[in-house]
Amino acid sequence: MVGPELERLIQVLSRLPGLGPRSARRAALHLIERKDVLMRPLAEALASAADSVRRCPVCGNFDSVEPCAICSDPRRDDGLLCVVADVGSLWAMERTGAYAGRYHVLGGLLSALDGVGPEDLGIARLVTRAAAAREVILATPATVEGQTTAHYIADRLAGTGVAVSGLAHGVPVGGELDYLDDGTISAALRARRSL
Amino acid sequence: MTTDPEDAQDASRRLAVRRLTLTDFRCYPFLRLEADPRPVVLTGANGAGKTNLLEALSFLTPGRGMRRATLSEVARREAQDGAPWAVAAVLDGPGGPVEIGTGREPGSERRTVRIGGSPAKARELDGIASALWLTPAMDRLFTEGAGGRRRFLDRLVFGQDHGHAAAAAAYEHAMRERTRLLKAGGGDAAWLTALEDAMARHGATMAAARNAAVARLDAACAEAVGPFPAARLALAGEVEGWTAEGGAAAAEDRLRAALFRARARDEAAGAATIGPHRTDLAVRHAGRDLPAGQCSTGEQKAVLVSIVLAQARVRTALSGLAPLLLLDEVAAHLDATRRAALYDVLSGLNAQSWMTGTDERTFESFGERAQYFRVESATVVKNDFLPTDEHR
Numbered sequence: 001m002v003g004p005e006l007e008r009l010i011q012v013l014s015r016l017p018g019l020g021p022r023s024a025r026r027a028a029l030h031l032i033e034r035k036d037v038l039m040r041p042l043a044e045a046l047a048s049a050a051d052s053v054r055r056c057p058v059c060g061n062f063d064s065v066e067p068c069a070i071c072s073d074p075r076r077d078d079g080l081l082c083v084v085a086d087v088g089s090l091w092a093m094e095r096t097g098a099y100a101g102r103y104h105v106l107g108g109l110l111s112a113l114d115g116v117g118p119e120d121l122g123i124a125r126l127v128t129r130a131a132a133a134r135e136v137i138l139a140t141p142a143t144v145e146g147q148t149t150a151h152y153i154a155d156r157l158a159g160t161g162v163a164v165s166g167l168a169h170g171v172p173v174g175g176e177l178d179y180l181d182d183g184t185i186s187a188a189l190r191a192r193r194s195l
Numbered sequence: 196m197t198t199d200p201e202d203a204q205d206a207s208r209r210l211a212v213r214r215l216t217l218t219d220f221r222c223y224p225f226l227r228l229e230a231d232p233r234p235v236v237l238t239g240a241n242g243a244g245k246t247n248l249l250e251a252l253s254f255l256t257p258g259r260g261m262r263r264a265t266l267s268e269v270a271r272r273e274a275q276d277g278a279p280w281a282v283a284a285v286l287d288g289p290g291g292p293v294e295i296g297t298g299r300e301p302g303s304e305r306r307t308v309r310i311g312g313s314p315a316k317a318r319e320l321d322g323i324a325s326a327l328w329l330t331p332a333m334d335r336l337f338t339e340g341a342g343g344r345r346r347f348l349d350r351l352v353f354g355q356d357h358g359h360a361a362a363a364a365a366y367e368h369a370m371r372e373r374t375r376l377l378k379a380g381g382g383d384a385a386w387l388t389a390l391e392d393a394m395a396r397h398g399a400t401m402a403a404a405r406n407a408a409v410a411r412l413d414a415a416c417a418e419a420v421g422p423f424p425a426a427r428l429a430l431a432g433e434v435e436g437w438t439a440e441g442g443a444a445a446a447e448d449r450l451r452a453a454l455f456r457a458r459a460r461d462e463a464a465g466a467a468t469i470g471p472h473r474t475d476l477a478v479r480h481a482g483r484d485l486p487a488g489q490c491s492t493g494e495q496k497a498v499l500v501s502i503v504l505a506q507a508r509v510r511t512a513l514s515g516l517a518p519l520l521l522l523d524e525v526a527a528h529l530d531a532t533r534r535a536a537l538y539d540v541l542s543g544l545n546a547q548s549w550m551t552g553t554d555e556r557t558f559e560s561f562g563e564r565a566q567y568f569r570v571e572s573a574t575v576v577k578n579d580f581l582p583t584d585e586h587r
Binding site for chain 2: 020110111112113117118144147148149150151152155156181182183186
């Protein structure tokens with residue numbers, strides 16, 4: 001039905017997150033119909049990003065400069081180090097505009113079942129970096145793996161003198177108690193603070 | 196004494212399946228069944244497809260259905276691997292009719308759920324439909340190993356506390372990780388500590404939920420309902436005991452310490468030797484003051500019916516929504532007095548019950564309080580014949 005070139009494009013597109021074979025076909029068709037305004041610019045953007053973007057050797061973020069823009073920004077606070085599981089989490093933190101410290105991207109979470117251990121996550125490098133900080137903020141997800149990883153890092157940092165904190169779990173901003181699940185409410189109750 | 200079927204559709208009927216449509220589900224290429232809110236009796240020979248209908252209804256609630264089947268197992272036998280199947284139903288609930296659809300879409304590995312025509316998460320089903328079931332496999336519940344009773348227990352707890360499933364899943368996950376790590380030679384002590392912390396937190400939450408649920412159920416089972424005996428329910432498990440003794444926070448600390456001490460033993464055993472995954476549900480026949488497992492087969496079945504009816508009352512009191520009762524071969528092992536008493540109870544419930552049996556005559560005391568369907572080689576025909584008329 002379609003030529004080998006288009007078939008290959010569809011196959012590659014279908015491996016993108018959120019795209020199945022059907023949406024990949026639709027995307028391929030959309031691109032081919034807009035060759036000049038979309039397909040060529042996309043191809044150029046892909047080639048240029050593939051050539052220039054790499055992992056920051058300091059924090060693990062993606063950028064085209066080494067170290068990355070966040071690591072080399074002199075206005076950022078060297079005393080704060082935020083530990084995230086992946087670059088997606090770093091972007092989420094950055095979108096808030098509420099954090100002006102440095103980052104450390106683990107590139108995954110501890111998982112014995114998936115064979116991911118502390119050495120795969122470069123925890124030793126994190127411990128070295130943390131020695132220069134006042135506070136390490138653990139911003140791993142609130143899943144079993146995320147919390148296990150946070151607990152593990154906190155344990156490794158215990159005794160180094162650096163303060164270790166974690167993101168609060170509980171009532172979301174604008175959230176109504178009536179609509180929250182029991183687990184979230186009890187976590188919020190445990191993490192209550194004085195006003 | 197005749198009852199107008201329309202009378203049975205009064206406002207007190209809170210949850211009922213009005214229409215059930217199956218596509219490529221087990222033995223059914225396609226089936227549509229229309230029902231009124233009265234109890235539904237499905238009769239037919241062995242292997243006709245009666246239980247498959249109850250199983251289809253059990254998929255209107257979160258989880259793997261009453262046979263704990265995988266998505267491929269419930270697809271029609273003639274279908275290829277990964278073939279789609281669907282169960283759709285129109286339910287009359289307290290808020291009016293709701294359409295629920297569930298199944299597997301082509302090529303998907305996950306169960307799809309639609310509520311009112313829009314995609315939804317399986318757990319959202321819980322606010323709309325819930326179901327309790329009794330199957331012949333559960334006849335051995337009191338005599339088999341603790342695993343079956345624990346699954347039965349956790350389903351009852353989940354029916355009362357929806358957070359229980361998440362806590363249990365998180366606990367199991369952390370436990371599997373710890374076991375894997377121990378098998379690999381113990382690994383990093385700090386990593387084990389982190390996993391034991393997760394097990395302790397979620398394990399104590401599980402134990403507290405189980406204690407609360409079993410206390411409610413034990414109170415509801417304290418009185419005999421007609422010929423269905425009173426039963427006493429208790430939990431046999433360290434963590435539940437610690438929780439009852441000193442609260443969930445203390446139990447969490449004790450479990451964390453116990454797991455730490457058990458590392459060498461657990462490494463040798465290849466599994467965690469302590470924790471709520473080893474808890475058992477102890478049930479006693481209150482009248483005879485005997486463990487349920489030592490009662491006769493008929494008495495065991497009667498105790499099981501007592502527990503299921505008690506759970507239906509507890510659930511209704513907690514959520515205001517009575518669960519559908521799916522009773523597979525329920526008449527087996529019950530004498531005529533108990534059968535008649537069961538049908539009286541089921542006729543008075545706020546939710547529809549669905550029953551199967553091979554012999555119409557075992558349902559005759561239901562009379563016109565129930566509706567009857569004949570199941571034959573994957574077809575279902577409404578049976579206007581009332582067993583009472585023939586056998587009077």
